[in-house]
Amino acid sequence: MPVSRGQEVRMSEQHFARPRALHVRLMLLAVLLLMVFVVAVSSLLGGSASINSLKFNTDSPEGRGKFLVKGKSAAPSQSQFPSFFSSEDAAPPPRTKTMKKTIVEKVDVESGPYHDWQHFALDFQEMMRNFKVYVYPDAFANQSSSGSSQFASIFLPHPDPFHPRLGNYFSEHMFKLALLGSSITTPHPEEAHLFFLPFSINLLRNDPRVHSEASISEFVTRYITRSRRQFPFWNASAGADHFYVYCHSVGREVASGLRDLLNNAIQVTCSSSYFQRYYVTHKDVGFPQVWPRLHEEALTPPDARHKLVYFSGRIQNSRIRQDLITLWENDSDMDVFSGNPPYPYEEGFRRSKYCLHVKGYEVNTARVSDAIHYGCVPVIISNHYELPFANVLDWSKFSVIINHGEISLTKQRLLSIPRRVYLNMFHNLRRVRRHFLWHETPRGFDSFHMTAYQLWLRRSIHRLRLPH
Ligand SMILES: *[C@@H]1O[C@H](CO)[C@@H](O)[C@H](O)[C@H]1NC(C)=O
Ligand SMILES: *[C@@H]1O[C@H](CO)[C@@H](O)[C@H](O)[C@H]1NC(C)=O
Numbered sequence: 371m372p373v374s375r376g377q378e379v380r381m382s383e384q385h386f387a388r389p390r391a392l393h394v395r396l397m398l399l400a401v402l403l404l405m406v407f408v409v410a411v412s413s414l415l416g417g418s419a420s421i422n423s424l425k426f427n428t429d430s431p432e433g434r435g436k437f438l439v440k441g442k443s444a445a446p447s448q449s450q451f452p453s454f455f456s457s458e459d460a461a462p463p464p465r466t467k468t469m470k471k472t473i474v475e476k477v478d479v480e481s482g483p484y485h486d487w488q489h490f491a492l493d494f495q496e497m498m499r500n501f502k503v504y505v506y507p508d509a510f511a512n513q514s515s516s517g518s519s520q521f522a523s524i525f526l527p528h529p530d531p532f533h534p535r536l537g538n539y540f541s542e543h544m545f546k547l548a549l550l551g552s553s554i555t556t557p558h559p560e561e562a563h564l565f566f567l568p569f570s571i572n573l574l575r576n577d578p579r580v581h582s583e584a585s586i587s588e589f590v591t592r593y594i595t596r597s598r599r600q601f602p603f604w605n606a607s608a609g610a611d612h613f614y615v616y617c618h619s620v621g622r623e624v625a626s627g628l629r630d631l632l633n634n635a636i637q638v639t640c641s642s643s644y645f646q647r648y649y650v651t652h653k654d655v656g657f658p659q660v661w662p663r664l665h666e667e668a669l670t671p672p673d674a675r676h677k678l679v680y681f682s683g684r685i686q687n688s689r690i691r692q693d694l695i696t697l698w699e700n701d702s703d704m705d706v707f708s709g710n711p712p713y714p715y716e717e718g719f720r721r722s723k724y725c726l727h728v729k730g731y732e733v734n735t736a737r738v739s740d741a742i743h744y745g746c747v748p749v750i751i752s753n754h755y756e757l758p759f760a761n762v763l764d765w766s767k768f769s770v771i772i773n774h775g776e777i778s779l780t781k782q783r784l785l786s787i788p789r790r791v792y793l794n795m796f797h798n799l800r801r802v803r804r805h806f807l808w809h810e811t812p813r814g815f816d817s818f819h820m821t822a823y824q825l826w827l828r829r830s831i832h833r834l835r836l837p838h
């Protein structure tokens with residue numbers, strides 16, 4: 371059949387019309403894809419910063435800012451474009467790397483050394499604004515009539531808490547010094563939340579006129595009997611808003627002579643064992659035993675720590691320490707020594723990754739804060755030790771806690787800790803160091819303020835109005 375020209379043209383038009391439509395559609399698709407790509411990339415580059423900063427801005431003022439800076443330059447959270455970046459080659463290799471880094475950093479932030487930093491920091495601020503402690507006047511004996519007492523020094527702040535002989539009891543003396551130097555004390559008992567009994571268990575123990583547990587107990591009982599006659603404060607709460615502070619385990623027995631001191635008053639002690647009948651968890655407070663050191667130590671980095679474990683100490687009085695020595699005395703990874711090490715004591719903390727705190731006569735020693743001071747991750751083998759500030763600090767994030775019954779697994783357990791987890795603990799350890807430092811004039815989140823915070827949590831006692 372002959373085809374007319376007109377038909378031919380139409381045909382050719384038809385013929386060309388089909389591919390032209392396909393072309394347009396393809397171009398539209400390409401433009402669409404390009405737009406999607408541009409949107410995706412711009413969100414990647416621009417959007418992620420605000421997402422991360424939103425997350426991290428809600429964080430604390432205490433040094434997490436550095437994560438904010440890192441978060442800004444890094445890739446977005448992986449949940450943003452799941453369909454576009456589901457396959458490996460969708461994102462270029464370097465980006466994948468930063469992405470992984472961000473995820474790790476997020477984990478680090480979330481597993482910091484605090485249970486809930488924000489909650490704690492807010493309440494801490496409130497404490498700094500409002501907390502008031504009344505100190506019985508014996509702590510300022512010069513200014514009162516009791517200044518002439520032959521026992522005046524028992525109540526006064528120690529003139530030289532850095533004296534080497536006081537080493538193990540440094541915290542007790544520093545608490546008193548810091549309290550007297552802090553804005554928390556008030557001369558107005560009516561506005562006080564708590565009352566401080568300023569006798570020193572350490573000085574009583576060292577005083578040949580007193581010394582024995584029975585005499586110390588009698589001394590304290592007499593002191594409280596006198597104070598409750600002279601002032602109305604004790605009777606108003608039966609001692610429940612009173613506290614005393616010591617680092618010598620003898621202090622625990624002292625309360626046994628006086629029911630209200632034992633049951634009601636708050637003891638702040640280094641020997642905070644919830645296995646002990648004279649320590650009442652939640653009423654009483656554990657605070658750190660700290661060895662006096664004038665300067666902060668520059669930390670040996672993790673990679674320069676070539677020994678797995680360090681321990682040195684007396685093994686008499688302690689089955690667990692004896693077991694420890696028997697198990698690893700000749701192990702070259704484990705620097706465990708009965709008595710002194712063949713090098714300076716401090717050196718062990720510098721060269722080791724993990725430093726053991728093993729229960730001796732009491733649950734506590736200065737080894738935990740020694741380890742923290744030198745950046746050696748503490749391994750705590752001391753059952754029922756109520757670790758200092760455990761309601762604020764998450765000890766599992768910067769220490770390893772091992773049951774006495776599993777001491778033979780210690781090496782195995784430490785070796786099984788991944789390097790990433792160890793580095794995280796090391797990092798957290800640096801962040802908690804400031805909580806284990808004492809200053810004569812208290813500062814920031816130091817040992818004094820951390821201990822005061824524990825007392826702050828135990829305020830709000832109902833008091834009787836006493837007949838007069
Ligand atoms: C207390 O007395 C001592 C010695 O008499 C003196 O050096 C010190 O400054 C006095 N302290 C106060 C607070 O008055
Ligand atoms: C507190 O109570 C004790 C024992 O009942 C009593 O001897 C003392 O005088 C009371 N103190 C005051 C200030 O009333």
Ligand SMILES: *[C@@H]1O[C@H](CO)[C@@H](O)[C@H](O)[C@H]1NC(C)=O
Pocket residue numbers: 695696697698699700
């Ligand atoms: C460690 O080595 C010393 C000296 O060789 C030896 O006397 C001791 O019994 C060894 N200790 C253990 C637990 O094997």
